Amino acid sequence: MTRILFFGRMSEAAGCSELDAELPSELRTVAALRSWLADRDAALKQLILSPGIRAAVDRGFCGDDASIVGAQEIAFMSPLSGG
Amino acid sequence: MTRILFFGRMSEAAGCSELDAELPSELRTVAALRSWLADRDAALKQLILSPGIRAAVDRGFCGDDASIVGAQEIAFMSPLSGG
Amino acid sequence: MRVAIADKPFSADSMLAQFADSRTGAAGALASFVGYCRDVSDAGDVHQLQLDHYPGLTEAEITRLANTIIERHGLIDLLVVHRVGVVTPNEPIVLVAALSSHRAQAFAAVAELMDYLKTDAPFWKREAGSGGERWIEPTDADRARRAALGE
Amino acid sequence: MRVAIADKPFSADSMLAQFADSRTGAAGALASFVGYCRDVSDAGDVHQLQLDHYPGLTEAEITRLANTIIERHGLIDLLVVHRVGVVTPNEPIVLVAALSSHRAQAFAAVAELMDYLKTDAPFWKREAGSGGERWIEPTDADRARRAALGE
Numbered sequence: 531m532t533r534i535l536f537f538g539r540m541s542e543a544a545g546c547s548e549l550d551a552e553l554p555s556e557l558r559t560v561a562a563l564r565s566w567l568a569d570r571d572a573a574l575k576q577l578i579l580s581p582g583i584r585a586a587v588d589r590g591f592c593g594d595d596a597s598i599v600g601a602q603e604i605a606f607m608s609p610l611s612g613g
Numbered sequence: 614m615t616r617i618l619f620f621g622r623m624s625e626a627a628g629c630s631e632l633d634a635e636l637p638s639e640l641r642t643v644a645a646l647r648s649w650l651a652d653r654d655a656a657l658k659q660l661i662l663s664p665g666i667r668a669a670v671d672r673g674f675c676g677d678d679a680s681i682v683g684a685q686e687i688a689f690m691s692p693l694s695g696g
Numbered sequence: 697m698r699v700a701i702a703d704k705p706f707s708a709d710s711m712l713a714q715f716a717d718s719r720t721g722a723a724g725a726l727a728s729f730v731g732y733c734r735d736v737s738d739a740g741d742v743h744q745l746q747l748d749h750y751p752g753l754t755e756a757e758i759t760r761l762a763n764t765i766i767e768r769h770g771l772i773d774l775l776v777v778h779r780v781g782v783v784t785p786n787e788p789i790v791l792v793a794a795l796s797s798h799r800a801q802a803f804a805a806v807a808e809l810m811d812y813l814k815t816d817a818p819f820w821k822r823e824a825g826s827g828g829e830r831w832i833e834p835t836d837a838d839r840a841r842r843a844a845l846g847e
Numbered sequence: 848m849r850v851a852i853a854d855k856p857f858s859a860d861s862m863l864a865q866f867a868d869s870r871t872g873a874a875g876a877l878a879s880f881v882g883y884c885r886d887v888s889d890a891g892d893v894h895q896l897q898l899d900h901y902p903g904l905t906e907a908e909i910t911r912l913a914n915t916i917i918e919r920h921g922l923i924d925l926l927v928v929h930r931v932g933v934v935t936p937n938e939p940i941v942l943v944a945a946l947s948s949h950r951a952q953a954f955a956a957v958a959e960l961m962d963y964l965k966t967d968a969p970f971w972k973r974e975a976g977s978g979g980e981r982w983i984e985p986t987d988a989d990r991a992r993r994a995a996l997g998e
Contacts, residue, residue: 721886735872
């Protein structure tokens with residue numbers, strides 16, 4: 531099982547801030563996971579494929595080519611805004 | 614009698630921070646007063662003619678053309694430095 | 697250097713005073729910034745802000761940004777405190793303070809760290825008020841300032 | 848707006864806290880700066896600074912500069928406190944704080960007012976330390992920053 535977290539506006543689209551998913555073993559990158567989530571949930575689709583949504587694998591920011599093999603926690607984040 | 618004040622490095626050159634002087638009635642401008650003071654005191658001469666020394670007449674900054682007729686207090690100030 | 701995430705209201709005054717007290721005699725300059733929750737926005741009256749963060753990632757990322765700034769400006773010390781949770785008007789959201797020998801470094805450090813926080817720190821803000829609820833995301837001006845910092 | 852000349856040591860922390868407390872709900876940004884007497888300078892150890900001013904002219908001139916800054920940046924409020932007399936290391940010399948709706952205005956206001964104070968406010972500083980005594984006058988960098996402000 532892999533924990534998937536959604537932050538900001540992304541959590542609203544997902545309808546939840548986290549979900550646990552059994553990811554197919556052929557999903558090997560962040561990009562592949564985005565597509566898989568988009569196909570699975572039409573509501574998510576609008577945002578999850580947007581380059582404005584950053585990803586983190588096991589609490590480290592990463593690009594779309596990053597591996598998710600063996601990852602325990604993957605996060606999708608709408609634009610950050612502190613301060 | 615007119616009170617003449619010196620501030621900063623200017624007071625060191627003058628050897629005092631203030632003096633009361635009976636100014637000749639033909640002294641009508643700040644520029645004329647600078648020359649008069651320079652002639653009167655060799656130690657003052659080095660600084661009092663410098664454009665870096667600002668003048669104030671009756672507590673208002675002013676240029677060398679400003680009138681000193683009837684002034685009660687005239688100040689000569691080396692470069693200001695607050696903060 | 698100190699980075700803190702506060703999940704309850706904090707006193708910006710006393711945290712800043714404590715930071716100032718910790719300074720050494722070579723520190724001639726203390727610049728600081730406090731951002732408060734305003735009671736109005738362009739959407740109308742503000743009732744509250746909900747500030748979310750990503751525990752584990754947020755503190756690490758702020759620490760990384762803070763270290764970048766310390767090195768770039770040769771700071772003596774740097775303090776960052778950031779609120780999370782439900783914030784009501786007049787409560788401080790963020791406090792940034794920098795100590796340096798001379799003023800230019802401290803000013804630049806505080807302004808740049810605020811620019812980073814607006815676009816690079818993992819926080820998400822949701823405003824609730826007379827205009828309903830909405831997410832607050834970086835503005836074009838925030839993005840332009842961040843872009844000017846490079847890296 | 849408040850301008851004060853302090854002839855005894857003042858608490859920058861408590862004056863800043865008092866200024867922050869006076870703010871209204873539209874003030875989202877508080878930027879501030881405290882300049883302290885350092886215990887070292889390029890001449891060696893510093894024992895004390897003697898800060899002179901021109902009573903009657905100094906407060907009026909700072910008030911004029913402060914009003915220029917308030918107008919230029921649309922500030923909500925501005926505080927300036929400046930020490931005179933004999934100042935020893937670690938004592939605050941100057942406190943400047945600005946309240947505005949958003950951060951850019953407050954940051955610019957505090958930095959610019961400090962630039963004005965360095966070159967346009969009627970104060971004179973004499974440093975006494977291990978290197979003897981000397982007058983401290985604006986540096987080339989101070990003059991360049993002031994020139995960039997125009998007017």
